[in-house]
Structure formats: structure tokens, C-alpha cells
Amino acid sequence: MAEESIDGNEHVSTCFLCQDEFRDPRLLECYHTFCFKCIKTYIDINNRSGAFKCPLCKVEMKVPLLGAMGLEKNYYTESKNSDLNSGTKCDICQQKTPTMTHCYQCEQNMCESCVTYHAKVESTKDHKTGEITEPDRPRDRHIVRCFIHKANMQYYCEECKELICLDCNMTSHKLHTSKEVGEAAMTYREELAAELKKEEYKNHLKELSEGSKEVQQDKEQAIALLDKQKTDFQKYLEIIRLELLQQFVEDEDQKSKVQEDEDDDKKNGMKQKDDQFKSFADVYFLASQMLDQADDTVIVEHGAKLLESIRTMKNSGGKSKDMQKKNISFQPGTLNKELLRRMFGKITFTEK
Structure with a gap:
């Protein structure tokens, strides 16, 4: 029974505070997830001089400048529990369906009817598409911009262990060892994958x-x-x-x-x-x-x-x-x- 229970992640699809399915899930620094309203109420009650402890693991962290609004959204739990279970909305006809196809050139999600039409149109029939529910579905886009230069983070500083933009790489981090985001991501993907596979x-x-x-x-x-x-x-x-x-x-x-x-x-x-x-x-x-x-x-x-x-x-x-x-x-x-x-x-x- 225990073997079956750890194959999926149903047991972590509920908020620890309200014991219900996640609504607007937010991530803490310790990577535990809670509903926005639940963690907002918790922070309001347990705020001690600008800091609070995670309700689950008790790790202490600073309250974001914007309070609970400043907590990062957990798009991965949200997409797992809502998008694929209740249906994803087609970007063209706005209808929801459990199975969705993504066009990599158009950057759009399409239902079965719209993707059929998409394949017949001369200008789009050769576009590369794939089902979102497949393992090779397009990854969620997460655009991070430099707070100072307002530019995309294209590099990763290995000494500071943080994302930096091109200007940062040529100025404040010019003496540090850095990699392009894609190269650094490949390293972390391999290391995380190997770590998670350990018995x-x-x-x-x-x-x-x-x-x-x-x-x-x-x-x-x-x-x-x-x-x-x-x-x-x-x-x-x-x-x-x-x-x-x-x-x-x-x-x-x-x-x-x-x-x-x-x-x-x-x-x-x-x-x-x-x-x-x-x-x-x-x-x-x-x-x-x-x-x-x-x-x-x-x-x-x-x-x-x-x-x-x-x-x-x-x-x-x-x-x-x-x-x-x-x-x-x-x-x-x-x-x-x-x-x-x-x-x-x-x-x-x-x-x-």
C-alpha cells in the first residue's frame, strides 16, 4: 500500500493549513506550498518583527516586502491540479478540454477542433505541434528580468549562485565565473534528476x-x-x-x-x-x-x-x-x- 501511495503526488495536492485542494498556491523559501489566503492569514497572525516560521517545517524566513502578495506562485502544483484535471482553455476558441495541443511556432494551446483547422491552413500546416499531456510538452515560461538593468537574465553566476543579465556579467560580476542559463540549467537538471532517482x-x-x-x-x-x-x-x-x-x-x-x-x-x-x-x-x-x-x-x-x-x-x-x-x-x-x-x-x- 505504501508503494502505491508514493507513486503519485495526490497526498501533497492539499494545503496543510486548510486541508483542502490548493487555491492560488504560493511557495515559501523552504519550497513548501500553501493557499494564498491561508498563508496570508498565517503570516498576519505569526509575523514577528518581519519574520515568520513555515507552518510545516518551522524554518524561519523574512516576510516579503509585499507580504503574502510577494510570495512566488507555484504554477506546477496549480497546473497539475487544475489545468490537466479540470481542462485547459484553448487559446483560439476559449473552450476547455483535458487534452490540448501546443503549437511551438504560434505559442498557442489548441483544442482538437482548432488544431485540425490549424493543420489545414497553408501558413501553419508545417508548424511543429505536440500534446501538452505528453512528457515532451512545452515547459512553462518564467521570465525573470534584472532589477537594475531591466534586461532578461541570460547568465548564471556560479560564485554568487544567482541569475544575472548581460550588463551584470560585464560589470559587477565580470571577475566571476558564469555560464549561460541553458548550460547551467543542464547541469542542475542532471544533478536534480540523479538525486531524485536515488533509492x-x-x-x-x-x-x-x-x-x-x-x-x-x-x-x-x-x-x-x-x-x-x-x-x-x-x-x-x-x-x-x-x-x-x-x-x-x-x-x-x-x-x-x-x-x-x-x-x-x-x-x-x-x-x-x-x-x-x-x-x-x-x-x-x-x-x-x-x-x-x-x-x-x-x-x-x-x-x-x-x-x-x-x-x-x-x-x-x-x-x-x-x-x-x-x-x-x-x-x-x-x-x-x-x-x-x-x-x-x-x-x-x-x-x-
Whole structure:
């Protein structure tokens, strides 16, 4: 079962904060994804002197100058969950269809009807086309311009590990080793592809997946026992309450209330495995999607950080096998009506 669960990325298609499908997904610096509204609310509440911690992995980062609006869009999760599932809009007739063909010369997506017409027209019949759903579909375009010179980023500075334009390459970075974006992207693509194919990552993901399922099962069993204990406890409390109320005269009305506090530390402990699996899987599949869909500029822009992120998360999360040996259970205590009566209190009558 665990083997099947890690073949796709269905388990990372929901926002960690709202537990629903992503709506306007945004990327944090740690490469975890959240809905725009969810992360905006979270940042507003948890902003501490211009910084906040990721809700999932707890890595601290600065709040963008524009707040949540400044967070980068995750086009890869969005296209995976909405474009291909609900249908992509044809650039010509505006109709949506699950299968779309892209013309590389026209730079347009076309439905079946429009691509048929496109192939008959003399001026476009020789254009190169391909289905978007195929592995060789055109990669998403991501245009990044230099903040200083307003020019396209054509180079990658290997010393500063950042994208630069032609002017930057000839001025502030002229003494640094640099590569063209395409060449640097090829290096990062090969390194990312090799890294993601390693069995150690797949095994780690599988172990976390199994641990996550065990946590969920233990959590459900514990909650069921907790609910039963609460019901039994309330039943005895209600009996005691009614017996005490019988001591009052008819015009006296007394109400008793009992509140139960939740143990946040235990709750967080039960969620630990599930959160670790979500955290690692989120970044792992994002890297896979970007490797498949992103253009050279994106790969170069995020390659170094992505490699560092997946390597760090693999080594910093603790041994998942050791974590799986920690079973979660709830042992109800023995209920005693007379003991509960003494804990609840008693009514005394004092003459003035």
C-alpha cells in the first residue's frame, strides 16, 4: 500500500493549513506550498518583527516586502491540479478540454477542433505541434528580468549562485565565473534528476508514508477511546449532578459545569510523523514537477536551494524507522462513581 501511495503526488495536492485542494498556491523559501489566503492569514497572525516560521517545517524566513502578495506562485502544483484535471482553455476558441495541443511556432494551446483547422491552413500546416499531456510538452515560461538593468537574465553566476543579465556579467560580476542559463540549467537538471532517482530518498519517502499511516490509525483509535471515556465520564457526572440537585428546594437553581483541557504536547507528538512526511513529500514532488515542467531559468534560479533543501530534510528529520517503533495508545483509567463524587464537590447547609 505504501508503494502505491508514493507513486503519485495526490497526498501533497492539499494545503496543510486548510486541508483542502490548493487555491492560488504560493511557495515559501523552504519550497513548501500553501493557499494564498491561508498563508496570508498565517503570516498576519505569526509575523514577528518581519519574520515568520513555515507552518510545516518551522524554518524561519523574512516576510516579503509585499507580504503574502510577494510570495512566488507555484504554477506546477496549480497546473497539475487544475489545468490537466479540470481542462485547459484553448487559446483560439476559449473552450476547455483535458487534452490540448501546443503549437511551438504560434505559442498557442489548441483544442482538437482548432488544431485540425490549424493543420489545414497553408501558413501553419508545417508548424511543429505536440500534446501538452505528453512528457515532451512545452515547459512553462518564467521570465525573470534584472532589477537594475531591466534586461532578461541570460547568465548564471556560479560564485554568487544567482541569475544575472548581460550588463551584470560585464560589470559587477565580470571577475566571476558564469555560464549561460541553458548550460547551467543542464547541469542542475542532471544533478536534480540523479538525486531524485536515488533509492535512499525513495526509501525515506516510503518509510515516512508508512509512518504517517500508522500515526493516523493510532490517532483514530486513541480518539475513539477518548470519546468513549468522555461519554462515560459525562454520564457519571450527570448522575452525580442530578443526585446533588435533589438536595435543593424547588426554587433553587444551581448549574455545574466541567471543562476538559486538551494536552497540546501529546497532540503535537501524534502529528509529528504525519507532518514530517508531508514536509518531505511536498518538496520532493515539487522538485519533480519543476524538473519536468519548468524552463531553464527556473531550474537555475531554484536548483541550488532545492538540492540543499531535499538533502537537508533527508538528514535532519531523524531516523524514520526508529520513529515507527513509537506506538501511540490511550489507556482509559478506571471510573469510580464515589471517587468522582468527591472530586466533583459537595453541598453543605449552614444555619445563620
